[in-house]
Amino acid sequence: xxxxxxxxxxxxxxxxxxxxxxxxxxxxxxxxxxxxxxxxxxxxxxxxxxxxxxxxxxxxxxxxxxxxxxxxxxxxxxxxxxxxxxxxxxxxxxxxxxxxxxxxxxxxxxxxxxxxxxxxxxxxxxxxxxxxxxxxxxxxxxxxxxxxxxxxxxxxxxxxxxxxxxxxxxxxxxxxxxxxxxxxxxxxxxxxxxxxxxxxxxxxxxxxxxxxxxxxxxxxxxxxxxxxxxxxxxxxxxxxxxxxxxxxxxxxxxxxxxxxxxxxxxxxxxxxxxxxxxxxxxxxxxxxxxxxxxxxxxxxxxxxxxxxxxxxxxxxxxxxxxxxxxxxxxxxxxxxxxxxxxxxxxxxxxxxxxxxxxxxxxxxxxxxxxxxxxxxxxxxxxxxxxxxxxxxxxxxxxxxxxxxxxxxxxxxx
Amino acid sequence: xxxxxxxxxxxxxxxxxxxxxxxxxxxxxxxxxxxxxxxxxxxxxxxxxxxxxxxxxxxxxxxxxxxxxxxxxxxxxxxxxxxxxxxxxxxxxxxxxxxxxxxxxxxxxxxxxxxxxxxxxxxxxxxxxxxxxxxxxxxxxxxxxxxxxxxxxxxxxxxxxxxxxxxxxxxxxxxxxxxxxxxxxxxxxxxxxxxxxxxxxxxxxxxxxxxxxxxxxxxxxxxxxxxxxxx
Numbered sequence: 001x002x003x004x005x006x007x008x009x010x011x012x013x014x015x016x017x018x019x020x021x022x023x024x025x026x027x028x029x030x031x032x033x034x035x036x037x038x039x040x041x042x043x044x045x046x047x048x049x050x051x052x053x054x055x056x057x058x059x060x061x062x063x064x065x066x067x068x069x070x071x072x073x074x075x076x077x078x079x080x081x082x083x084x085x086x087x088x089x090x091x092x093x094x095x096x097x098x099x100x101x102x103x104x105x106x107x108x109x110x111x112x113x114x115x116x117x118x119x120x121x122x123x124x125x126x127x128x129x130x131x132x133x134x135x136x137x138x139x140x141x142x143x144x145x146x147x148x149x150x151x152x153x154x155x156x157x158x159x160x161x162x163x164x165x166x167x168x169x170x171x172x173x174x175x176x177x178x179x180x181x182x183x184x185x186x187x188x189x190x191x192x193x194x195x196x197x198x199x200x201x202x203x204x205x206x207x208x209x210x211x212x213x214x215x216x217x218x219x220x221x222x223x224x225x226x227x228x229x230x231x232x233x234x235x236x237x238x239x240x241x242x243x244x245x246x247x248x249x250x251x252x253x254x255x256x257x258x259x260x261x262x263x264x265x266x267x268x269x270x271x272x273x274x275x276x277x278x279x280x281x282x283x284x285x286x287x288x289x290x291x292x293x294x295x296x297x298x299x300x301x302x303x304x305x306x307x308x309x310x311x312x313x314x315x316x317x318x319x320x321x322x323x324x325x326x327x328x329x330x331x332x333x334x335x336x337x338x339x340x341x342x343x344x345x346x347x348x349x350x351x352x353x354x355x356x357x358x359x360x361x362x363x364x365x366x367x368x369x370x371x372x373x374x375x376x377x378x379x380x381x382x383x384x385x386x387x388x389x390x391x392x393x394x395x396x397x398x399x400x401x402x403x404x405x406x407x408x409x410x411x412x413x
Numbered sequence: 414x415x416x417x418x419x420x421x422x423x424x425x426x427x428x429x430x431x432x433x434x435x436x437x438x439x440x441x442x443x444x445x446x447x448x449x450x451x452x453x454x455x456x457x458x459x460x461x462x463x464x465x466x467x468x469x470x471x472x473x474x475x476x477x478x479x480x481x482x483x484x485x486x487x488x489x490x491x492x493x494x495x496x497x498x499x500x501x502x503x504x505x506x507x508x509x510x511x512x513x514x515x516x517x518x519x520x521x522x523x524x525x526x527x528x529x530x531x532x533x534x535x536x537x538x539x540x541x542x543x544x545x546x547x548x549x550x551x552x553x554x555x556x557x558x559x560x561x562x563x564x565x566x567x568x569x570x571x572x573x574x575x576x577x578x579x580x581x582x583x584x585x586x587x588x589x590x591x592x593x594x595x596x597x598x599x600x601x602x603x604x605x606x607x608x609x610x611x612x613x614x615x616x617x618x619x620x621x622x623x624x625x626x627x628x629x630x631x632x633x634x635x636x637x638x639x640x641x642x643x644x
Contacts, residue, residue, distance in 0.1 A: 022557075023554065175439070175547055186441075381477060394438055397550075412552065
């Protein structure tokens with residue numbers, strides 16, 4: 001029978017899967033519980049959707065629990081998310097009271113399971129207070145922060161710190177995202193799932209279809225940025241770069257693909273600015289795609305010649321990882337985790353200005369052989385470092401590290 | 414479960430070679446340097462495993478293989494401090510020549526302090542991003558593979574993982590008193606006809622290659638040696 005691990009072995013090589021099996025062997029039968037706040041949608045759910053069955057296949061008794069909440073709860077946790085990323089907004093007391101009550105209620109449902117688990121992974125701030133409601137917990141508790149918390153709004157971080165300080169360990173995606181906490185802070189970068197709709201191989205016909213569906217010319221160079229219409233993603237800077245290149249490469253086309261911004265007033269304003277900046281140029285295509293357009297985005301990325309992620313501020317930048325997995329050179333803003341992925345003259349270029357982006361676009365369009373070589377390097381770089389299997393390896397290493405007392409060197413017999 | 418923490422585990426000459434493997438996990442120390450003076454101050458107190466991580470950790474952690482500089486200190490000096498002179502001096506440090514992490518720490522300090530003495534401006538210039546001190550934990554496990562003879566080891570090598578090569582060829586330098594690798598240490602227990610192979614193993618410079626490249630070099634050395642022997 002073909003297992004999920006076999007499917008990954010086809011992509012990573014059998015050695016990577018053998019490595020996982022050996023690392024997981026001492027953990028056979030242990031109970032691991034992951035807790036987050038949504039079963040579908042968002043990066044955390046996407047990771048758990050595959051991570052949990054993979055851990056199960058490795059004979060670790062793994063389960064995934066989702067806490068339930070009301071509108072006020074999610075309004076509070078959304079505000080928490082934004083403030084941890086630096087937005088300076090106080091969260092009203094009544095919302096914080098709801099946040100704590102919802103966690104108390106969920107703890108009533110989950111307590112028995114969480115208290116008997118050997119390892120509990122609590123993802124992001126939503127379920128963070130659960131630990132305080134499980135006084136008889138037997139195992140180790142780990143808080144996994146998927147957010148760039150490098151410059152949080154202090155009052156909100158101080159409040160949240162009260163809930164997470166009691167954990168046995170925390171995980172951040174980059175060292176610079178880590179906060180001062182009285183326990184080990186592990187560094188585990190995120191990953192992409194090569195088998196998901198976002199990243200899987202697609203039939204050639206499906207890739208070609210995007211040209212006709214979105215009125216694009218397959219014979220002309222195609223630049224693409226996939227991101228929300230958000231100032232931090234600098235879509236106006238991308239259009240400026242495109243216009244600077246246009247004088248030299250008049251037949252290029254630009255696609256800015258993002259989600260509908262109707263529920264986000266600032267996003268709506270940015271979208272209007274982008275539309276105005278693009279006005280009068282039929283080769284700038286602004287695509288508002290539904291949130292479940294994973295295959296469409298996958299096809300667009302595969303159809304593009306160059307992928308841009310000209311962010312001014314960025315978390316890890318998984319859209320860059322996804323672009324590289326499709327074998328494309330990436331021109332990325334010099335921000336966040338982009339620096340870990342986009343290596344000048346190897347996997348693409350890091351830029352600081354629209355002028356810088358324009359220069360690199362021109363360079364790449366004049367060196368198609370370099371585009372191909374960079375794309376190839378980028379794909380192999382992702383294969384070695386940013387697939388879900390590496391993420392799982394680090395989770396297993398962390399569990400072993402905590403299980404054996406956190407010594408610098410742990411030798412398993 | 415057999416738990417053996419913090420234990421030296423040498424490949425004893427004369428006994429079968431036990432192929433081991435390892436995984437590394439990074440831990441933030443919370444120590445950050447924004448200036449060269451801060452880097453110097455923190456270098457005085459960081460744990461040896463943090464220095465180890467910044468020289469060797471890149472081989473097992475997500476990082477681009479073809480790096481311009483082979484240790485994190487040199488890369489920071491260039492990319493964040495924009496000090497090419499300091500970057501070149503730091504990059505030339507070869508950790509394999511140091512007896513231990515303390516000696517390596519002293520080499521780093523000497524170069525940093527020399528630079529601070531040379532130019533007053535260097536001491537107060539801010540980096541564009543901080544140097545984040547990271548330490549690591551290593552988990553070592555038995556793959557179940559064994560070699561009773563050098564020939565068997567040569568046959569097993571093409572199938573061992575890059576992280577296994579890290580354990581036996583790089584991590585060994587911390588475990589073995591004489592700073593060698595597990596392979597040549599183990600081969601020294603056999604007859605003198607393998608001395609040539611041992612010499613070639615010792616001559617490999619692991620500092621400038623990726624683990625897959627290092628593995629290829631080792632496989633070729635073993636194959637060449639044993640093919641010659643059978644001729």
